[in-house]
Structures are given as structure tokens and as C-alpha cells.
Amino acid sequence: MMNENRIDDKTTDLIYGRNSVIEALKSDQSIDKVYIGTADSKGSIGKIIGMAKDRGIPVKDVTGQKLDAMCGSTNHQGVAATISAVEYSSIEDIYQKAEEKGEPLFVIIADEIEDPHNLGALIRTAECSGAHGVIIPKRRSAGLSPTVFKASAGAANYTPIVRVPNLVAAIDELKERGVWIYCADMDGQNWCKVDYSGAVGLVIGSEGNGVGRLIKEKCDFTVSLPMLGQINSLNASVAGGIIMYEIARQRMKL
Incomplete structure (x- = not known):
């Protein structure tokens, strides 16, 4: 079973996996950017893109290989998000x-x-x-x-x-x-x-x-x-x- 919440030393500012990213977007979690590493924009990926845009969070397309390197794993299901360390101001x-x-x-x-x-x-x-x-x-x-x-x-x-x-x-x-x-x-x-x-x-x-x-x-x-x-x-x-x-x-x- 994939551990979608796994965060290792290389990815301390990342969450990845579709369910993990969706739950983060639903919560008050301060998300900096969402990365999409798949051409499939339907289903849950389409939902993630829509939720991110509704919150004004930038969405960036990357290659699957780039996402592998960012996450230190291939178990990202084509999506990852970076978490803000502090809240933005006005x-x-x-x-x-x-x-x-x-x-x-x-x-x-x-x-x-x-x-x-x-x-x-x-x-x-x-x-x-x-x-x-x-x-x-x-x-x-x-x-x-x-x-x-x-x-x-x-x-x-x-x-x-x-x-x-x-x-x-x-x-x-x-x-x-x-x-x-x-x-x-x-x-x-x-x-x-x-x-x-x-x-x-x-x-x-x-x-x-x-x-x-x-x-x-x-x-x-x-x-x-x-x-x-x-x-x-x-x-x-x-x-x-x-x-x-x-x-x-x-x-x-x-």
C-alpha cells in the first residue's frame, strides 16, 4: 500500500499523492504551489487543478521524471504540492x-x-x-x-x-x-x-x-x-x- 504522506529528507516541503493533496487543499493548509506531472487532467487530477485555481494557488506542469526527482519516489500519482512555511501577508x-x-x-x-x-x-x-x-x-x-x-x-x-x-x-x-x-x-x-x-x-x-x-x-x-x-x-x-x-x-x- 502506498504511503502518500511519506516525506523524506529531500522533500521536507512537499506532500504528494492525489488524496494527500486534495485533503491539503480542503484544509486551511497554506499551499505554495501545485505540480502536475501527468497529461491526464480528468478525474481527481482535474479536481485538484480546479481546487488550486479556486484558492489562487499556482499550478505548474512538470515532467513525470521531474516529479520523481522532487518527491524522491515514483509513488506520487502525478501530483505534488509545496507547503508554505509561514502565511503570506498583504x-x-x-x-x-x-x-x-x-x-x-x-x-x-x-x-x-x-x-x-x-x-x-x-x-x-x-x-x-x-x-x-x-x-x-x-x-x-x-x-x-x-x-x-x-x-x-x-x-x-x-x-x-x-x-x-x-x-x-x-x-x-x-x-x-x-x-x-x-x-x-x-x-x-x-x-x-x-x-x-x-x-x-x-x-x-x-x-x-x-x-x-x-x-x-x-x-x-x-x-x-x-x-x-x-x-x-x-x-x-x-x-x-x-x-x-x-x-x-x-x-x-x-
Whole structure:
């Protein structure tokens, strides 16, 4: 008899098997993403897809081999789900934190950072540098899995993480509320010669693709770090950390 709830050391953030995933979707369990590794979208798989969409949970198609590797088993019945380590927050939660501290808003916007270790490190630095929250997209991004939580060294407990269906729309909302949006990318102003006073939204893109074109077009400023070696980009969490602490330095008037 298959043990659908088996979770080994490689899959501490996964549940798999059709009944297990259905029950998780029925409950208040915070599910980050559902993975479908079968072409059969009828029956219970179709039910799972419908339930996930009703809850606004992203559904991703993967190969059966990919699902085997993720689960460390072939007994997944074509479906798995990742569990969120903590609950997501709202943009209002970020504003509330800023108001409680009596500070202008300081928010990090992570554009398609898919590596969970990078996202966790970014959340950790955001918390340490005084950012009031982090915004991530629902799709093409790591979510709040236990891997991300561990990489954040627990910072995800203290930093509101907001997951939105559309980053462009979220940026528009921030701008309407008086937030200046800064983009970390190439061919911008020197990062330490920019005025970050006032409400700040800092966009950090992935190492592979950088900040997306539509996102970059929404930004008020582009800031860059000098690349003095042979490599032309930094790890996303490292680049973000440098700029976050420049923002913190200016806010502390050092």
C-alpha cells in the first residue's frame, strides 16, 4: 500500500499523492504551489487543478521524471504540492509595519527570483536592513517553502512577505501611494550617489534575466553596482544587500 504522506529528507516541503493533496487543499493548509506531472487532467487530477485555481494557488506542469526527482519516489500519482512555511501577508501589513515604526515605507520587490536560497537570503537581509516587507510574484518565483524559510534564518517570521499575481500592478499601486521605485540593474546611476529619502521600493531581479523589461519601465530610477572583475553580475541577494544597506545608511544619516 502506498504511503502518500511519506516525506523524506529531500522533500521536507512537499506532500504528494492525489488524496494527500486534495485533503491539503480542503484544509486551511497554506499551499505554495501545485505540480502536475501527468497529461491526464480528468478525474481527481482535474479536481485538484480546479481546487488550486479556486484558492489562487499556482499550478505548474512538470515532467513525470521531474516529479520523481522532487518527491524522491515514483509513488506520487502525478501530483505534488509545496507547503508554505509561514502565511503570506498583504501590502497593508507592510504599510502598517512602517507606520508602527514611524518610518517612510521601505519595501523590497523580488522580480522572478526562483532560487529558494537566494530568496531566503534576500528576506534575511531585508529584515536586517530595516525593510518593512518583501513583495514576490505568484508565478516564476520561489515561494515561502521551508527551504526559503531556513535560508532566511527565521527572518520570514518577522518580515511581511506579500505574493501578488502581477508585479506591475503592485508597483503601480505603490507609486500611486507616493513610493519611489528604484531598480537594481546595469547602466544605471552609481548606487551610492542616489538619494533614497522618502518611501522606497527596491526592485531586485534574477541573476539570469535581471529585472524584466515591463518592470524596469515602471521604475523611477535605475541604480548600478560597479563590476570591476571579469564577471558582469552579482548574486541577487548580494547585490540587493549592498543597496539595502546604502538605503539604511542614508536613513540613519550616517
